[in-house]
Amino acid sequence: MSYVITIDGPAGAGKSTVAKDVARALGINYLDTGAIYRAIALILYESEVKAVDDYIMREALSKIKIELRDKAVLVNGFDVTGEIRTPLVDELASMYSAIPSVRKALLSLQKEQENHGSIVAEGRDVGSVVFPNAQAKFFLTASPEARAKRRYDERVAKGKPADYSEILTAIIERDKNDSSREVSPLTIPEGAMYIDTSDITEQEAVQLILDKVKEVIPNEAK
Numbered sequence: 250m251s252y253v254i255t256i257d258g259p260a261g262a263g264k265s266t267v268a269k270d271v272a273r274a275l276g277i278n279y280l281d282t283g284a285i286y287r288a289i290a291l292i293l294y295e296s297e298v299k300a301v302d303d304y305i306m307r308e309a310l311s312k313i314k315i316e317l318r319d320k321a322v323l324v325n326g327f328d329v330t331g332e333i334r335t336p337l338v339d340e341l342a343s344m345y346s347a348i349p350s351v352r353k354a355l356l357s358l359q360k361e362q363e364n365h366g367s368i369v370a371e372g373r374d375v376g377s378v379v380f381p382n383a384q385a386k387f388f389l390t391a392s393p394e395a396r397a398k399r400r401y402d403e404r405v406a407k408g409k410p411a412d413y414s415e416i417l418t419a420i421i422e423r424d425k426n427d428s429s430r431e432v433s434p435l436t437i438p439e440g441a442m443y444i445d446t447s448d449i450t451e452q453e454a455v456q457l458i459l460d461k462v463k464e465v466i467p468n469e470a471k
């Protein structure tokens with residue numbers, strides 16, 4: 250039988266690395282829901298669709314086709330995997346993901362991923378809204394400073410320009426957006442195990458999750 254594991258939490262808590270490693274260890278699929286929000290935000294921005302008119306927004310959304318292929322995200326057939334990882338798209342995704350019609354348009358695409366086998370889904374509302382019946386739920390977080398430091402180190406490692414205080418300000422701003430929006434605000438899903446990664450390594454977080462998964466679904470997760 251297939252199963253769903255959800256990992257929610259704010260930006261920079263280490264969710265992506267942890268979720269990918271958990272999926273790899275269990276030999277199941279990884280679903281990055283943030284990448285879907287990033288892709289839609291990029292195309293809406295490039296098409297100059299503003300949030301103010303819901304009719305125009307829904308019209309635009311009905312013409313956008315997002316596909317997930319392996320590790321790639323395609324928008325209307327174009328691979329945008331590389332383009333969606335920029336500070337501009339960080340901001341755009343946070344902004345557009347607060348719009349109810351955007352969230353509604355992306356819900357079925359996310360839900361249908363469980364038809365392709367067991368998954369580890371990572372996001373902001375995967376345990377509460379997208380997969381409320383998931384077999385194991387986790388909420389990964391860390392202090393804003395620890396998260397900013399992680400993002401800073403990631404950018405430096407990739408040879409990209411990085412400014413710690415700018416990153417910290419952006420993280421605090423995105424937290425505010427993601428937690429205060431009316432639809433699907435970032436919350437700890439009911440029944441989720443809370444993991445603070447400020448003072449533990451990502452590998453330790455992975456192990457905590459694997460131990461819990463083996464405890465709740467021993468027959469599935471070997």
Ligand code: DC
Pocket residue numbers: 260282283284286287339342343344346347371372373374375423427
């Ligand atoms: O995880 P991420 O940084 O790639 O997510 C990008 C943005 O998308 C983030 O600002 C919050 C939003 N998001 C969301 O609202 N719901 C999700 N399930 C995943 C991401």
